[in-house]
Amino acid sequence: MAQSICPAILIAAPASGQGKTTVTAALARLHARQGRRVRVFKCGPDFLDPFWHTMASGSPVYQLDLWMTGEQDCRNRLAAAAAQADLVIVEGVMGLFDGTPSAADLAKLLGIPVLAVVDASAMAGTFGALAFGLQHYLDDLPWAGVLANRVASAGHAEMLKTSLKNPSQWMGALMRDEGIKLPERHLGLTVASEVSDGLQRLDLAADALATTPLGQMTLQDLGRWSVNFGPCDNALPPADPACGDSLPNQQRLAGVTIAVARDAAFCFIYSANLDCLEHLGARLKFFSPLQDAALPDCDALWLPGGYPELHARTLADNGSLRNSLQQHVAAGKPVWAECGGMMALFDTLVTASGEEIAQWGVLPGRVTMHKRLAGLGPQQLALPGGTLRGHTFHYSTTESVLTPLLRTQRPHGVDPSYMGEAVWQQGSVMASYFHAWFASCPDAAADLFAPRTVACVPS
Incomplete structure (x- = not known):
């Protein structure tokens, strides 16, 4: 070679x-x-x-x-x-x-x-x-x-x-x-x-x-x-062995269409994550929650991070998109929401100036913006398919009656004194401040978009 x-x-x-x-x-x-x-x-x-x-x-x-x-x-x-x-x-x-x-x-x-x-x-x-x-x-x-x-x-x-x-x-x-x-x-x-x-x-x-x-x-x-x-090997780079298996033997997401939010409000997307999903067999459809009236026809949904706080009013006013999202959830179709994508799913977003703006109401609770960082650093998340690596970086905090299904951990193993980022689950929705690097464990990435029939393992 x-x-x-x-x-x-x-x-x-x-x-x-x-x-x-x-x-x-x-x-x-x-x-x-x-x-x-x-x-x-x-x-x-x-x-x-x-x-x-x-x-x-x-x-x-x-x-x-x-x-x-x-x-x-x-x-x-x-x-x-x-x-x-x-x-x-x-x-x-x-x-x-x-x-x-x-x-x-x-x-x-x-x-x-x-x-x-x-x-x-x-x-x-x-x-x-x-x-x-x-x-x-x-x-x-x-x-x-x-x-x-x-x-x-x-x-x-x-x-x-x-x-x-x-x-x-x-x-x-x-x-x-x-x-x-x-x-x-x-x-x-x-x-x-x-x-x-x-x-x-x-x-x-x-x-x-x-x-x-x-x-x-x-x-x-x-x-x-x-x-x-x-x-030079143009294949998708293998995952770190510490994160679980490398590339799966089969395309776990073959035949799965994933709708991916991508616009000024949801723009924190690793190119490598898109590549990984396609290597897993998924078909990707992009849409804009700011402009589109409905989700594209899809089997699963990814709401990446971004700046929902800068577009909260526009997101709130797009009622038809909110209804389409709620129908997706009611049908039991998977949703993975990261950071900004998660923020828009809650009932209310409170801006740094104190203004309260209704959001999509898929998850109970509120998100409050702050003027200082509320979370920063590398994180990992254990799922049935293995452990995903990634990071967290946000200026907001969440309050919810939900009990976190999981929590992330810092890079070097479980630390009982460290709370980690909450992973919320309600029905087919999973959401967290955690930004995942899908290629660190493709099987675990596939878990995020697979039907929620298997409970996630504690981290």
Whole structure:
């Protein structure tokens, strides 16, 4: 089997908010505009940055996480991409060494050179010390160089460059420019498709990057960062053995049509999850709860996460869609709802300002938005088919008369002191704040959309 060798770079930073998403998207856009095949990946369970990278590169973006997706999944996806691409770009998560596992762990394990993006707006000589520390904190970390962001002037850039112990690692400076800043809201970046000048911002960022040493590198230059990702296997990556069986021997969802909500209110969908459902034999039908009057003809329903709180009034006013959903549930057809999808199922949503808005009334209770995070971190969920890995990230809490059927657990086994995220079940509906990575255990993913004839095992 042929080896997959391709120039690759992991763009990281000393902390969140330094501009690594902008630089990643700008580099992808710069090369894609020149007709090169660019594949971008995102470290960690992030849903939002990939929207921008998809717009920049023109290709689907997948997540890489040594725990949630598994090492073999990471290797397989990167190898498949490298076999077809001219350049592979991986965006890190948080700071370079933050999290367990971290972006640095991924870079070292797979041999991907690290480019550090540093917000240098309030520093001069310390820039060199910070760059040196990032490079040498972990032994044998592959290193590409450092790029300064939000720089005040050409003179400032020169001060930053001369602070480096090794000036050859200078990849340039991006000047402070509000025109290339990517807009944000409470869960992170605004979804790219909702920003009217999104592509224009990416083009401006790419133009700015084109003036830097990094942006002026040819594919031949980038070849010094080539990585051998090993043999390419275009099959769905196997699940981590710790999560249960790998791919099932049969397509458990063959003949099953799953309706998938996908619009501005329900947009947190891993591309890998769609792939997994199709590999399991399911047929997917997409619809918009904001615009459509009824569910498509389907056997099961998936309501992914998103921003129902921003569209609560529109969702409440779509009575025909609510009636169609309630008929689906009354017929005993499965529903799996994640985070935002679950929020819309309750009776009432209370906004951060205290406004109460009636929702779909499928689950008894209320959801209340808060101004601070209410849940964050990796999670796992035990089901009859095995254990699904995933994460949680939400600003709301729920109150219900229901007793949770299950609760998620943190990555390293059962902790009696940790409550975990509730998994609610009423009839054919299962719902939780838990965002699942289906490929971590396809058999368990199939459980979510199978008829509710078998009770779930306690976690």
